[in-house]
Amino acid sequence: MALFEWTLLLLLGSVLLAGLARRLEIPYPALLAVAGAILAFLPFAPPITIEPELALALFVAPVLLDAAFDTSPRDLRRHAVPIALMALGAVLLTTAAVAVVGIQA
Numbered sequence: 001m002a003l004f005e006w007t008l009l010l011l012l013g014s015v016l017l018a019g020l021a022r023r024l025e026i027p028y029p030a031l032l033a034v035a036g037a038i039l040a041f042l043p044f045a046p047p048i049t050i051e052p053e054l055a056l057a058l059f060v061a062p063v064l065l066d067a068a069f070d071t072s073p074r075d076l077r078r079h080a081v082p083i084a085l086m087a088l089g090a091v092l093l094t095t096a097a098v099a100v101v102g103i104q105a
Contacts, residue, residue: 006046029063 017035021028039045050058076083 003046003048005047029067 013035017031018028021031024031033053
């Protein structure tokens with residue numbers, strides 16, 4: 001099957017999974033991520049390769065934008081300290097991991 005047909009099937013599957021997530025009242029990005037991980041391990045999965053910049057523009061940015069529209073400013077203010085601490089912790093952990101890998105190489 002050509003890349004175009006696989007892309008159409010994947011888009012149809014993501015729309016169906018988003019509808020299922022709405023019905024089950026769970027966040028659709030989580031369901032799509034789990035389904036994508038499962039699909040990646042299937043032996044008949046298509047070998048699709050895309051540039052990282054394209055993946056950022058097609059997948060990450062729209063999900064973040066949607067999450068920003070769904071976020072309540074009141075909840076954001078109420079949880080500002082834990083959010084800031086987790087963001088800072090993620091940056092520090094990533095920096096340390098890159099430094100360790102860089103030293104090892």
